[in-house]
Amino acid sequence: MPPNTALPTINRLVTTHNAEGKAVFSDAVATETPLTEAGGALFGLQYCSEQFPVQMNADQDIEAYQKYLSQPPGLVVDMAPGALSPMHRTVSLDYGIVLEGDVELILDSGETRPMKRGDVAVQRGTNHAWRNMSSDKWSRMIYILQPSQPLEIGGQTFGEDLAGMEGVRKST
DSSP: OOOOOOOOOOBOOOEEEOTTSOEEEOSSSOSBOOEEEETTEEEEOOOOOSSSSOOOGGGHHHHHHHHHTTSOOOSEEEEOTTOBOOOBBOSEEEEEEEEESOEEEEETTSOEEEEOTTOEEEEESOOEEEEEOOSSOOEEEEEEEEEOOOEEETTEEEOOBOTTOTTOOOOO
């Protein structure tokens, strides 16, 4: 059982269409997001799709998403007080949004930026780490990832490097 983080429970609402074409809430996806411990943090998966543009006809995206529910972790991350992720890189365009707490974004150049609730970091395949700046409160971030072409810098190609974060699924 995950530790008591004092963070609110996240509920997920997924919409679809009934046979008459009216908008309804999908019963195919549970509303409460389960959390999984991995890589020293708690992960939850709100939603994901397998292709771009998303195929929503006949609820194909919902069907694809359901298989990911048994393959955590996901894109909501709760970090313990003082937690520091390893330096890592994803092969994706990521939007990291602080939902609760104060988080520091650390780049491999040594540059850092503090982030507060509502701040957004746009990660473009850079090598980075996250740190919960609080010594006594949990923080929560949500990530939206878009796959990208392989990253080339100065003629060198960079791949994904999750720095050994056990249980953390690759972005591609």
